[in-house]
Amino acid sequence: xxxxxNTGGSDAPVKKSHMNRFIQSxxxxxxxxxxxxxxxxxxxxxxxxxxxxxxxxxxxxxRNLWNLSVQxxxxxxxxxxxxxxxxxxxxDLSVGSVLGFCAIVMGVTQVWILPELIGFEHxxxxxxxxxxxxxxxxxxxxxxxxxxxxxxxPAFIVTxxxxxxxxxxxxxxxxxxxxxxxxxTFRLLGGTADGAIGSTGSxxxxxxxxxxxxxxxxxxxxxxxxxxxxLRPVWADWFIAVVGSAALIGAVILVxxxxxxxxxxxxxxxxxxxxxxxxxxxISYGFAIPVLILVTVGIIMSLVMxxxxxxxxxxxxxxxxxxxxxxxxxTKWMTVxxxxxxxxxxxxxxxxxxxxxxxxxxxxGTLDELYVIAAAVIGGTSLAGxxxxxxxxxLGAVVMQSLQTGMVLIGxxxxxxxxxxxxxxxxxVYLDNLYRRTAK
Amino acid sequence: MNDKxxxxxxxxPLVDMRNICISFGGxxxxxxxxxxxxxxxxxxxxxxxxAGKSTLIKILSGAYAMDSGEIYVxxxxxxxxxxxxxxxxxxETIYQTLALADNLDAASNLFLGRELVSPIGFVDDDAMxxxxxxxxxxxxxxxxxxxxxxxxxxxxxxxxxAIARAVYFNARIxxxxxxxxxLGPHETQMVSELIAQLKAEGIGIFLxxxxxxxxxxxxxxxxxxxxxxxxxxxxxxxxxxxxxLGMIILGKHPDEQ
Ligand SMILES: Nc1ncnc2c1ncn2[C@@H]1O[C@H](COP(=O)(O)OP(=O)(O)O)[C@@H](O)[C@H]1O
Ligand SMILES: [Mg+2]
Numbered sequence: 191x192x193x194x195x196n197t198g199g200s201d202a203p204v205k206k207s208h209m210n211r212f213i214q215s216x217x218x219x220x221x222x223x224x225x226x227x228x229x230x231x232x233x234x235x236x237x238x239x240x241x242x243x244x245x246x247x248x249x250x251x252x253r254n255l256w257n258l259s260v261q262x263x264x265x266x267x268x269x270x271x272x273x274x275x276x277x278x279x280x281x282d283l284s285v286g287s288v289l290g291f292c293a294i295v296m297g298v299t300q301v302w303i304l305p306e307l308i309g310f311e312h313x314x315x316x317x318x319x320x321x322x323x324x325x326x327x328x329x330x331x332x333x334x335x336x337x338x339x340x341x342x343x344p345a346f347i348v349t350x351x352x353x354x355x356x357x358x359x360x361x362x363x364x365x366x367x368x369x370x371x372x373x374x375t376f377r378l379l380g381g382t383a384d385g386a387i388g389s390t391g392s393x394x395x396x397x398x399x400x401x402x403x404x405x406x407x408x409x410x411x412x413x414x415x416x417x418x419x420x421l422r423p424v425w426a427d428w429f430i431a432v433v434g435s436a437a438l439i440g441a442v443i444l445v446x447x448x449x450x451x452x453x454x455x456x457x458x459x460x461x462x463x464x465x466x467x468x469x470x471x472x473i474s475y476g477f478a479i480p481v482l483i484l485v486t487v488g489i490i491m492s493l494v495m496x497x498x499x500x501x502x503x504x505x506x507x508x509x510x511x512x513x514x515x516x517x518x519x520x521t522k523w524m525t526v527x528x529x530x531x532x533x534x535x536x537x538x539x540x541x542x543x544x545x546x547x548x549x550x551x552x553x554x555g556t557l558d559e560l561y562v563i564a565a566a567v568i569g570g571t572s573l574a575g576x577x578x579x580x581x582x583x584x585l586g587a588v589v590m591q592s593l594q595t596g597m598v599l600i601g602x603x604x605x606x607x608x609x610x611x612x613x614x615x616x617x618x619v620y621l622d623n624l625y626r627r628t629a630k
Numbered sequence: 631m632n633d634k635x636x637x638x639x640x641x642x643p644l645v646d647m648r649n650i651c652i653s654f655g656g657x658x659x660x661x662x663x664x665x666x667x668x669x670x671x672x673x674x675x676x677x678x679x680x681a682g683k684s685t686l687i688k689i690l691s692g693a694y695a696m697d698s699g700e701i702y703v704x705x706x707x708x709x710x711x712x713x714x715x716x717x718x719x720x721x722e723t724i725y726q727t728l729a730l731a732d733n734l735d736a737a738s739n740l741f742l743g744r745e746l747v748s749p750i751g752f753v754d755d756d757a758m759x760x761x762x763x764x765x766x767x768x769x770x771x772x773x774x775x776x777x778x779x780x781x782x783x784x785x786x787x788x789x790x791x792a793i794a795r796a797v798y799f800n801a802r803i804x805x806x807x808x809x810x811x812x813l814g815p816h817e818t819q820m821v822s823e824l825i826a827q828l829k830a831e832g833i834g835i836f837l838x839x840x841x842x843x844x845x846x847x848x849x850x851x852x853x854x855x856x857x858x859x860x861x862x863x864x865x866x867x868x869x870x871x872x873x874x875l876g877m878i879i880l881g882k883h884p885d886e887q
Contacts, residue, residue, distance in 0.1 A: 417756050497752040499745050502734075506742055509731035516693055516729045517743035518714035576733035 215426040221570050221625065225585050229592065236596030248599045252448035256475060258588075258595050259445075260381040260546070263480035264289075265558065266587035267539040269565040270491045271532035273583045276566055277508040278528055279575035280338065280345035284352030285536050285562050288330050289555030291360040292540035296323040297369030297550025300376060316376035324537040330356065331533020335526035345529075353559065360552035370549030380546030381478030383454050389446045392476035396442035403434040446474040480542045484584070487535065492580045504528065508576035564611070565590050568618040572626075590614075642705040643668050644803050644834040645721075650689055650699035659685040660696075661858040667803065667834040672825060674845040674866075675838045676878055677855035683838045684726055686855070687805045690836075691723040692716035703803070714743075722801035726808050726838070728792040732781035736773075737762040739780055740795045765794045769824065770817075785812035793821070797828070804828060807838045822848060842871050856881040 213220055233249055241247035248254055268285050275282045300319040308314065330352070337348045378385040387395070407427050414421050450458070450473045458473070459466050495501035506514040507521055515521045544550045569586030571578030593614060597607045645667040652660045660682045667673050675683045688694045690701065692713040701708045703719045710716050716723070730739050737758040746754045746761070759776055766773045770790040780788055789812050796804055806825075810818040825835060825848050839845050845852055846866060854861040854877040862883040864873070873884040 413756065417760065419756075493752075499747070499753060502738060502742075502745060502753055505733060506731040506738070509733035510729070512727070513729035513731050513739075514742070516691070516713050516723070516725060518692075518712065518717060519743050520712075576731070 215423050216429055217422060217426075218430075222582070222585070224625070225569070225582070225589065229585070229589055232589065232592045232596060236592075236600060240600050244600060249596055252444055254595065254599065256445055256448040256478070258591055259481045260478045261595065262584075262587050262591040263381070263478075263484045264539045264543045264546075265561045265565055265591065266484045266584045267487050267535050267542065268532075268558065268562040269569070269583040269587045270487050270580050271535035272562050272566040273491075273569070273571050273578045273580055274495075274504050274528045275345070275532050276563070276571045276573060277504055277575060277578045278525065279508060279511070280525070280528075281563065282334070282345065282349045282529070282532055283559050283563075284330075284334065284349040284356060285532065285539075286555040286558035286560075287353050287356035287360070288327060288533060288536045289540045289543060289558055290552055291330070291356040291363070292323045292327045292537045293544040293550040293554045294360045294364050294369065294552055295326045296320070296541060296544060297372065298363060299323075300373045301369045301371070301550075311374060313375070315373045316379075319373065319376055320379075320538075320541050323541050324534055327533040327535070327537025327540065328530050329533070331536065332526055332530035334533070335529030338529065339522035339525035357552065357556075364550070364552060366552060368549050368551045372545060372548055372550070376541070377545050377548060378479055379483070379541050380543075380548070381480040382546070383450055383475065385480070385545070386445075386475040386478045387482070388476040389474040390476075392442045392445055392474070395477055395482070396438050399438040400435040403438070404431050407431045407434075442477075445477050448475045449473060450475065480546070483538070483542060487538070488580055488584050495580055500524075500527070505576060508578075510576075561587075561590050561611075564615045564618075567615065567622075570622065572622075573619075641668055643702070644671075644704060645690065645836075646702040646705075647686070647690060648700045648702070650686060650701075651697045652685060652689060652694060653697060658858045660689070662699075663855065663858075663860045665836075665853045665860070665863065667836060669802075669834055670829055670832045671851070672829055672835045672837055672849045673863075674849035674852035675836055675855065676840075676842075676845060676852055676874060677861075678878060680857075681855040682858040683855055684807055687723065687807060687836055687838065688725075690716065690803075691721060691725075691805055717744075717799070720800065720802035721805065722796040722799055722803070723805040724792050724796045724807060724809050726811070728788055730780050730788060730792060733779050735759075735779055736766070736776055736783075736791045736794075739791055740765070740798060742795075744799065761798070762794070765798050766790065769794050769797065770820070786814060786817045789813055790817070793824070797824070801828075801833060804833055804835045805838075806835060808840065809837075810839070810841070810844070818844075842874055845874065846871060854878055 213223070237247040237249035239247075240249060268289070272282060272285070296319045299322045300315050304312065304315045304318060334345070334348050334352055337343050338345045407430055411421065411427055449455075452470075455471050455473055456466065458464075459471060464471070495504065503514060503519045503524055506517070506519065507524060511521055540555070543554055547554065565586035566578065566583045567573065567586070568589055569579070569582030569584070571583060590611070593611060594607065597610060602610070643666040646664075647666065648664045650660050650663045651658070663682070663686055665673065665675070665686070675687070677683050685694065689696045689699075690710065692710045692715050695711060701710060703721075708715075708719055710719070710721075731742065734742070737755065740762050741758045746757045748754045763776060766776075770787070773787055773790060775783055775787065780791055783791070789809065793806075793809060796806075810821050813821065822844070825837065828835060837845070837849060849866050851863055851865055852869075852874060853863040854874065856878070859881075861877045861881050862885075864877075864884065869884055876882055876884065
């Protein structure tokens, strides 16, 4: 599999700086490094700005970063699907409205219909609700894909129509009402205090992650050896394993140092007959459930893109649709599947977003399409098609959300936020063009 | 008429395309054309740009659906509705445009649509790269860019990837649409040798070429097209360069002169 973002080819020019040699040995994606650098700049920038201007740097706090992770989830999940759509030279402008529609459908299902049938707060309500939401999203996405592939209506038009139509449909289904309260188990998907897995759970997740990193680095080394392909230097393998593990452990420590607010702790202590010690009772949030959902989606989608025929065909269609068709790939059916998958992820995202809100409103997801597209594009997905990665899109979502959150924290008003987000999107594509030109 | 000797020998044609028609919005790109191909034979398809050669072979390779006509493979009526069908008849094609996905590497292109997968259904990139190294070692030993996307390759290297793809899967019927267009003299020579070798293995080849010299050297018969119609099919042994040129330019069968 070729990752066209990876420029460290074997026949690069001979003169190499230390940095070049480092990047080549570790085979790190230079683009990924650039994005991490930009992210660090944004995070420290907002923190320092807050510290200097407002006397308090609120960005680099466990509380803010934890919230940032939760807020990124909904956009991030959809960005994973948008990558496929854009790689195959399409666009989906409807995801925000489809999210709103799916949220309303799920709200109606769990608040109006299911309690009548199986009883209020029945254990299965959240499961049925999520399944209904996923099916609704998949069908809508599939319908879009069908119109695009089999009736040759451009994706731009189909999904622009969808942008209006599904928002209207969401209003009609609930007659504009806000539907609440959602099922209490369903709410956990949104990542409130209970919707996080706590300190122990987070350590388990972190250690599983560390094990995976180490095992995959050594498996990769062994595989290269058996095939006689070039090996990375041992120090480079160690570097990747150590940095990867450190990042995971750092994330665990971070989410575990964000504690429940005192009021909730007191209520929790009362309900469970716990005496609060004098030093105070500290209960960690740990990883939020929506974040784990995003990570799971990210891992699965990365595997799909790099290890399955489906993923290979997505790249092939993006690279040369005609060649893909001549190679016997059913490109029309692929388009239906890609948009169906986009819809599925939008349905999942709708579950997360409405669980977080605790209700379903027909305005949920407004403007999300722009953030999702921006996340994918900032993450290196090329609008010309054929190029893009899942991890890039997720990182792009983090960048977008960081900008948004940071500006709220330091008190920029909404008008300025819009101007900044819009400009950053344009700037990102400009820089991306520059990067690609020099990478060649 | 030249088929007659062969039918007498009771060898069935590998491919028999009869009365093929296709038009694009009123343009008769291929108009009642019949061609055939026998095992171990190279048939040249000649004609000016726009004569309909590529369109004709794209019908055989499943890229286009013909408006009317019949295709027989090994004497049996074949239903070719898409490229997959054609591949199932062991028809492999090197397209004039090469039909490569530029963003993928050589191995991904070679196996596109026919990926090798591991037992759990994941694409096996290592196995595909190893196979690609083997076949490229045979076809183009100078090829080393296995990790790069094919957009980073030279015209000749890209062409050798397209050729490798057609040869790798044990074609019985091979379609080559201007396979040497992007090649230098040395590489062209290698393709000529490859054609001779495949022919010796009993593979039937449709060779589209602009180079009369190549056609005279490599082909057993030549079918000439003009404006979507078949001018005629001749045995190469019976004609001269000028006869062929006359057919291409004037659209006249040498017998008519
Ligand atoms: N997909 C298509 N749509 C419309 N016209 C086409 C298409 N493919 C080929 N044609 C037309 O068919 C004719 C034959 O083209 P082609 O088969 O490419 O010729 P050749 O390969 O002999 O140069 C040309 O007039 C061309 O414009
Ligand atoms: Mg042609």
